[in-house]
Each structure stands twice: as structure tokens, then as C-alpha cells.
Amino acid sequence: MSQIQTEKPEPRRWLMFAILLVGAFLPPLDFFIVNVALPSIQDDLGTASSAEQLVISSYAALYAVTLITGGRLGDLYGRGRMFFLGLLGFAAASVMCGLAPSPWILILGRALQGVTAAVMAPQALASVQAIFPASERPLALSLYGAVFGLASVIGQALGGVLITLDVMGMGWRAIFLVNLPIALLVIAFGIPVLKETRALHANKLDLVGTGLSMLALTALVVPLIEGREAGWPLWAWVSLAAAPVLTAMFWRYETRLHLSGGTPILNPAALKAPGLGRALLVALCFYALGVFFLLLSIYVQGALHMTALQAGLIFLPFGAGFLMGPLSVPLLRRAIGEYVNPAGMGLEVLGLLWLAWLLTKTPTTFAPPFWPLTAILFLIGFGQGLALPTLMRMVTGRVAPAYAGMIAGITSATLQISTSLSVALIGGVFYTVLGNQASAVSITHAFTISVLCIAACLAVGTALSLNLSRQPAVALEASAARST
Known part of the structure; x- marks a missing residue:
């Protein structure tokens, strides 16, 4: 090569x-x-x-x-x-x-x-x-x-x-x-x-920075993934409390290394790009939808008694929407410019609110009507398909190519943490509302409440994105030249 x-x-x-x-x-x-x-x-x-x-x-x-x-x-x-x-x-x-x-x-x-x-x-x-x-x-x-x-x-x-x-x-x-x-x-x-x-x-x-970053992320991610299943034991809370301490140690070390002329794994200069912090907050809200896949599977198999194959195929309208969303981005960018991301996330919120309404209007012993459910899943998928690539541009476009790998890792890790948070927090809401019951009525009710929680998280991300869209992403080439 x-x-x-x-x-x-x-x-x-x-x-x-x-x-x-x-x-x-x-x-x-x-x-x-x-x-x-x-x-x-x-x-x-x-x-x-x-x-x-x-x-x-x-x-x-x-x-x-x-x-x-x-x-x-x-x-x-x-x-x-x-x-x-x-x-x-x-x-x-x-x-x-x-x-x-x-x-x-x-x-x-x-x-x-x-x-x-x-x-x-x-x-x-x-x-x-x-x-x-x-x-x-x-x-x-x-x-x-x-x-x-x-x-x-x-x-x-x-x-x-x-x-x-x-x-x-x-x-x-x-x-x-x-x-x-x-x-x-x-x-x-x-x-x-x-x-x-x-x-x-x-x-x-940067071996020390690599070790500290992995320790800090482990302290945050592992209890989020394992805590609820384990009944939130003491080690989970200790680990979560240690995460910000380890993060502060990591940031302090990276700053010192950068000032001494070294090459930190997470360059503080690159992270000072205007709007980058808020763009990562949008990314943190974005994959609140991550838990939706799990909870929809539980709903269709537990409340509607679908098979594994049927449960898998029910996601196809979402997939069709997701395929069309990114391919529609260039056209929509010409129409609404930098506001494609908040528009996509807004469509997701609309689809989730529509789904929650449909669930409340459908008898719990029956599946929601086929065509409205298909339209809802397509709309959610289309909105996410619009929002994801524009979110990537919103984040990665704010740093120079020299930092491309670093910011790609940060963005992917943020989305993964967002998924873990949604499973831990919104999944926790689902199981709390569900309680010890596993009837169709209780599963449907818990799923409806969880869908509204996902919609609320995405609405926050939409508001942040709407504000950020007024500041187009511009890579800090000069900063990169000085740092590399």
C-alpha cells in the first residue's frame, strides 16, 4: 500500500x-x-x-x-x-x-x-x-x-x-x-x-492515554450494560462514580502531553472546534432509538406472539425508510440547507408519537393495523436515515483530516454509549412499568411509555441540532497544521 x-x-x-x-x-x-x-x-x-x-x-x-x-x-x-x-x-x-x-x-x-x-x-x-x-x-x-x-x-x-x-x-x-x-x-x-x-x-x-481512556469508558459502559440485569449492585454505582474521576485524569494527562509536544490519543486542540461539544451531545441523544429495536422485538414476540422470523421481518419497513433517507439527503440539502439533521430527527419524533397514539387506540389482544404500522416504521427509518449521515458531517466536518480517525472513534463511541444509555435508562423504565407481569396488556403499556421516553430524548436532540445547524461545520485546518 x-x-x-x-x-x-x-x-x-x-x-x-x-x-x-x-x-x-x-x-x-x-x-x-x-x-x-x-x-x-x-x-x-x-x-x-x-x-x-x-x-x-x-x-x-x-x-x-x-x-x-x-x-x-x-x-x-x-x-x-x-x-x-x-x-x-x-x-x-x-x-x-x-x-x-x-x-x-x-x-x-x-x-x-x-x-x-x-x-x-x-x-x-x-x-x-x-x-x-x-x-x-x-x-x-x-x-x-x-x-x-x-x-x-x-x-x-x-x-x-x-x-x-x-x-x-x-x-x-x-x-x-x-x-x-x-x-x-x-x-x-x-x-x-x-x-x-x-x-x-x-x-x-499514546499508551498511557489509551489505557486511561479505556478505563474511563469501561467504568461508564460496563455498569450501564450489566447494571440493570444484575439488580444495580454496589460495584455498578462505584464504577459509575469512578467514571468522571478517570475522565478528569485522562483529560489532564492528554492536555499536559499536548503542551509538551507529544501526540495525545485525544488531542485537546481538536476538541476545541466551535460547536463540536454540542454536536457530540446531539449524537448522545440520537441513539436513544437504539433500545427501540430491543423493545419492539419484546412487544411483537411477547404481546403479539410472533415467531423469530416474523419479528425480524417486521423491521423491513424501517430498513426501507433508512435506505431512502440517506439517498434523499443531497436533494433535501438543496431545499433546506443545513437543517436536514433536525428535520430527520423531527420525523423520528413524529413517528414515535404516532406509534404511541396507535398503541393506545389498538386493543391489546390485536396487532396494530398493518398499513399504519408500516407507515410509522418507514417514517422513523426515513428520519433516522436523513439524520445519521448529516450528524456524521456535523461532527467530523468540524475537525481537520489529520484528526479524522480520532474524531471517527469519538463519534462511534458516543453513539455506542448512547445506545448503552438508552438500554439502561429507557429499558429500565420499560421493566419498571412492566413489573412482574408478562401479559399482553402490561407489555403493551410498558412499550408505549418507553416509546414516549425515546421521543422525548430525540426531541432534545432535535432542539440542539436546530440551534447548531445555524453554525455550519468548518474544519480547523490551521489548528491541525500547528498540532501535527
Whole structure:
């Protein structure tokens, strides 16, 4: 792989980007595909409920805490190199999961999947700033948003299809083993095509900062993921209390390292970009919708008694909307300019409020009417499809390409933390309202309250985004030149 100059656009940039998008597609796919497979895994391996939770949380936690490091590794050692190393590791971890003879080998494989996915995933988003001229970045981010979001929807449906088909008698194992041929094809096709990009003045990795950042994120993310299931024990509260202390230690160290001429993993100068903090707050509100996928699955299977396949397929209208959303961004940008993001989030709020109203008007022993439910899910998906790529631009466009990997990791980690927060807090609301009952009436009521909570979070994000849209993203090139 040869070094390219970001000042002169690479002729094969779209083909390179298509290869890197695999790294954006596989991590969310493998997060969601497991949801519908858990009953089959339990039957085969005899997993306890605590082990089932670890199958999901081991992946989610390690993915979240490693994303910033993964993004910075791409800046320093080459985004193509880190992409292929992450993809190879992800494929090997997937084989370990697919061949796991016991629950604990499966959990170990899932943990390794999370780490390697975090090395692979940020490289596509970082490369948008590095290989595309400014005029092409909105389209590239739209495609990134479409791929990233569709993976979560396809994961639900594909999991149900693979388990139902029982391909070659593999059962649930097929959801992991399918990653191997995909990875091998991408590596064989991608190595001759992908040229290297990295920060112009790359130095060694900030090991102390990396360790402190991972400790701070672990202290925050692990109790959010595990706390409710464990009944909020003392260790969870101690860990949450330690998170801001560790964050302060990390920030202080990074500031000192930057002032002494070192290369921090999180450069304080880049984070001073105007509006970046508020843009990350929008990102924190944005994936309040993350818990919606889980709660809708519980509702349709617990209250409406749908099968795993039916539960997966019900997300298809959402997926269709999500596919059309990013592709509509260029057209809407010409019509309403920088306000596409708040418009998209506003459509999500409207769809969620419509769903809550529909649930209250539908007898709890019946499914909501097909066409209104389809329209609602399409509207929510379309709104998120509009908002995600414009949110990425809102965040990444505020820093120079030299920091692309760093900000890609921060953005991805923020979205992952947003998902964890929504599962912990809004999921907690759902189970509190549900209580010890599991009737159709109680599940529907708890789901309706949770939908309103999600809508409230997105409404806050919409208001923040509306204010921020009056300040278009402008990368701080001069600051980058001084710092790198």
C-alpha cells in the first residue's frame, strides 16, 4: 500500500470507500443478529440467563471502550492497514463463536469480536475526510449512514432467516460463520485496491492515554450494560462514580502531553472546534432509538406472539425508510440547507408519537393495523436515515483530516454509549412499568411509555441540532497544521 496525498483526490476513492464500508457494516450487523438467536443458543449450549446477557454485553462493552483507540491507530499506522488487521481478527473471532463448544468460549469469541470490530469500524468514517474532496463528502457520508443503519435492520431479519433455514444443519452457528467468506472475499479483492492514508505527521501511540481512556469508558459502559440485569449492585454505582474521576485524569494527562509536544490519543486542540461539544451531545441523544429495536422485538414476540422470523421481518419497513433517507439527503440539502439533521430527527419524533397514539387506540389482544404500522416504521427509518449521515458531517466536518480517525472513534463511541444509555435508562423504565407481569396488556403499556421516553430524548436532540445547524461545520485546518 502506498501513501496518498489528501490534497489530490485519489482516482479510485469510491472503490476504496466501498471496501472500507464493510467495516461499517459488519459490527452493527453482528450486534443485532444475535438478538433473535439467543433462544437457539440457550437450547444448544445450555446457557444461563446471565451467560446470555454476557454474549451481548461482552461484545458491546469492548466495542465501545476500544473505538477511540481503533480510530487513532488508523491515524498513526494507516487506515487501510488497521482495516485489514481488524477484519482478519474479526473473521477469526467469528469462527471461534461459530465453533464454540461451550458458553464461555462463545463469550470469549464475542469479546474478541468487539475489540477487532473497534479497530476495523472507524476507518471508513475517518477516510471520508482523508480521501474525498469537500464537494463529495456529503454523498459519501450519506452512503456511510445508509450502510451503518441498514446493518442493524438486516441483522434482525437475517438472524431469523438463517436460523429458520438451518443452513447445512448449522443452526445459530451460521450467523457467525457467514462472516468468514465475506472477510476473505474483501481481503482478496481489497488489498490490491486500497491505498494507505494516515495523519501527515504520525507519531507513536499514546499508551498511557489509551489505557486511561479505556478505563474511563469501561467504568461508564460496563455498569450501564450489566447494571440493570444484575439488580444495580454496589460495584455498578462505584464504577459509575469512578467514571468522571478517570475522565478528569485522562483529560489532564492528554492536555499536559499536548503542551509538551507529544501526540495525545485525544488531542485537546481538536476538541476545541466551535460547536463540536454540542454536536457530540446531539449524537448522545440520537441513539436513544437504539433500545427501540430491543423493545419492539419484546412487544411483537411477547404481546403479539410472533415467531423469530416474523419479528425480524417486521423491521423491513424501517430498513426501507433508512435506505431512502440517506439517498434523499443531497436533494433535501438543496431545499433546506443545513437543517436536514433536525428535520430527520423531527420525523423520528413524529413517528414515535404516532406509534404511541396507535398503541393506545389498538386493543391489546390485536396487532396494530398493518398499513399504519408500516407507515410509522418507514417514517422513523426515513428520519433516522436523513439524520445519521448529516450528524456524521456535523461532527467530523468540524475537525481537520489529520484528526479524522480520532474524531471517527469519538463519534462511534458516543453513539455506542448512547445506545448503552438508552438500554439502561429507557429499558429500565420499560421493566419498571412492566413489573412482574408478562401479559399482553402490561407489555403493551410498558412499550408505549418507553416509546414516549425515546421521543422525548430525540426531541432534545432535535432542539440542539436546530440551534447548531445555524453554525455550519468548518474544519480547523490551521489548528491541525500547528498540532501535527
